[in-house]
Amino acid sequence: MYLVANIETEICAATSCKLCTQYCPEANTILYDNEAGQDKGFKYGAAYVAVDRCKGCAQCVWVCDNMAKHNAIKMEMIDQIGDTALTENVTYGEKTSSAVLANPVRGQG
Template identity: 60%
Template sequence: MYLVAHVDTSICSETACKLCTQFCPETNTILYDNDKKTAFVAVDRCKACEICVSICDTMAKHHAIKMIMISDLENPFEMSKAGFNPAKWKELPETVVLEKVAK
């Protein structure tokens, strides 16, 4: 198992800093949904470098991104399956963190 970045959409949607999307070295990995006003992660592209975590904690001070085991995420967004199509993002099931980790 391995860690991936996970954005807490309830915290992220209250801000519009978009800093994590600009500092991620991987392309189209932290995506931004203009409808839901939140960033989210394509887990199959994340290399777990934690730059976004440090940016969100120290530069933006929102503490919205955490590293989470891939097995603890339900319905994560995968670029290789969904492709890049913002119009269809709202049809996708919401990513959920399994309860044992959330607590």
């Protein structure tokens, strides 16, 4: 198994910083859903990771911890996360993107 970035929606949706989306070296990997926090009563949306593109460099973790100081991103084993976004489940809207969450490990099998 291998490590990928996992963003805590509750912490992320409480802010509108979006720094991790700008600092990820991989394109189309950390995406942003404007409506992610609405169900839980948060003001902002949240970033999420398309785990099949994440190379596990943890640059977003450093940016979130040290520049944004939100500590919302952790590196976790792919089989420990549960349901996550995959590129094939991502939909781009007019000003947002969203994903139907799926279990990447089960999906591969």
